Amino acid sequence: MAEAQLHDFPSLFSLKGKVAVVTGGSRGLGLHAASAFLQAGASTVFISSRKAGACDAACEALNALPNLAPGARAVPVPADSASQQGVLQLVAGVRQHTDKVDILFANAGASWGEAFDKHLDQAFAKVMDLNVKAVFNTIREFTPLLEKAAQASGDGQPSKVIITASVAGLGIGTLGKQGTYGYSASKAAVIHLGRNLAVELGPRRITVNSICPGFFPSKMSNGLLSLSGGADKMAQGNPMRRLGHPExxxxxxxxxxxxAGSHVNGEAIAIDGGALWSRGELQRGGESKL
Known part of the structure; x- marks a missing residue:
């Protein structure tokens, strides 16, 4: 039967020959994603973060992976994407190597925890700037390279933008003495930004989607994990009885x-084991993090 036929299923999840850019790629979720892109067949993955040494170390680790395609490589391009100048520096650094980008993973971000009555204006503004405005600037400046990749695609596939949001943007984040008000607001904003850009850029053959992780042990989340009673306690409160893994x-x-994801556009995918839906009652005082 014709319905049983699938076009080239073995390559459905392949990134063979693709070029990717990962902001905030020197550690944490960005480094997990960069590793995945390379091991799925990408030819080049550009790693960007503020610190050049961290970018170099990440690329060294990625290039030592045992199962990369011949010639595949991670390339460091340090830049501070929090500013427009930094975004332009990143684009210029990538353009030194290529004029097209198939995948943009907008992952750079920041958080700030403080009680509501003491929450600093400058802290709130810094989080919003990096988590929302910088994402918009990064996508805008990379759009010509993403369009070029889509035009060059021999199979008509779109280029892909993936934004790192958070389940804090889908529900309620941390309140109380370590309230992450700016972070939660920024992640809700960037999810909706992604939906708008999905409709704007879809006709240019660029999809835009967001991932919304829950708790993954990382430098950014470890402090909040500790304040919430530790990783084991948080894991037991998850329907899957664990926290997130790099895989x-x-x-x-x-x-x-x-x-495989070419017809997914404007979506926000929660990666949290179902924790978002299991919170029957919000716990205050730094004990709840979505």
């Missing part, structure tokens, strides 16, 4: 970046 991020981003 959970890897699977989601490869799906969205590959041909």
């Amino acid at each position: 959970d991020i890897a699977g989601a981003v490869v799906y969205l970046a590959s041909r």
Whole structure:
């Protein structure tokens, strides 16, 4: 039967020959994603963050992976994407190597925790600037390279933008003495920004989707994990009885970046084991983080 036929299923999740840019790629979720892109067949993955040494170390680790395609490589391009000048520096650094980008993973972000009555204006503004405005600037400046990749695609596949949001943008984040008000607001904003850009850029053959991780042990989340009673306690409160693993991020981003996700556009995918739906009652005082 014709319905049983699938076009080239073995390559459905392949990123063979693709070029990717990962902001905030020197550690945490960005590094997990970069590793996944390379191991799924990408030819080049550009790693960007503020610190040049961190970018170099990440690329060294990625290039030592044992199962990369011949010639595949991670390339450091340090830049501070919090500013427009930094975004332009990043684009210029990438353009030194290529004139097209198939995958843009807008992952750079920041958080700030403080009680509501003491929450600093400058802290709120810094988080909003990096988590929302910088994402918009990064996508805008990379759009010509994303369009070029889509035009060059021999199979008509779109280029892909993936934004790192958070389940804090889908529900309620941390309140109380370590309230992350700016972070939660910024992630809700960037999810909706992604939906707008999905409709704007779809006709240019660029999809835009967001991933919304829950708790993954990382430098950014470890402090909040500790304040919430530790990783074990948080894991037991999850329907899956664990926190996120690197492979959970890897699977989601490869799906969205590959041909498998080519008709997914404007979506926000929660990667949290169902924790968002299991919170019957919000716990205050730094004990709840979505």
